[in-house]
Amino acid sequence: MEIREATPQDWPAIYPFWSQIVEARESYVYPLGASSDEARAIWMQAPPAHVVVAVDGDGVLGSATMGPNKxxxxxxxxxxxxxxxxxxxxxxxxxxxxEYLIDWSRRSGFRGIQFNAVVETNAPAVHLWKSLGFAVIGTVPEAFDSASHGLVGLHVMYQKL
Incomplete structure (x- = not known):
């Protein structure tokens, strides 16, 4: 697997899973029903954002967007x-x-990394971020309307670099 900067040509491979994940209403606060153009504007942001894809022989496996929190x-x-x-x-x-985000953030001179909205019932994500050194520093109760759990909290997670 290789992680590289995303290009506009990667978007047609990203959008199907982006849309599927958002529409599932279990992990993201992005707008439901976003068209490809609307979703691209959300995800494929210009610098100082940095957008990458994870690829292998099967094509695009995943993507990440990162940059200053504020x-x-x-x-x-x-x-x-x-x-x-x-x-x-x-x-x-x-x-x-x-791991790429953590390394990129250090190399880019950031002092920490903050995730603003990790759905508390998204156990795989919460486990992953904790295993990479992030801590839950607060939870906004009932801030996310999960399709399968109803109103659940959104964790704010942080790692000092």
Missing amino acids: AGPGSHVATGSFMVGPEAQGRGVGRALG
């Missing part, structure tokens, strides 16, 4: 979002993208 006085803290295609889940793609 502008101005908050720009020293990074953030990231990750999506792994359902057929590639359980193959270490999310871990590789998470």
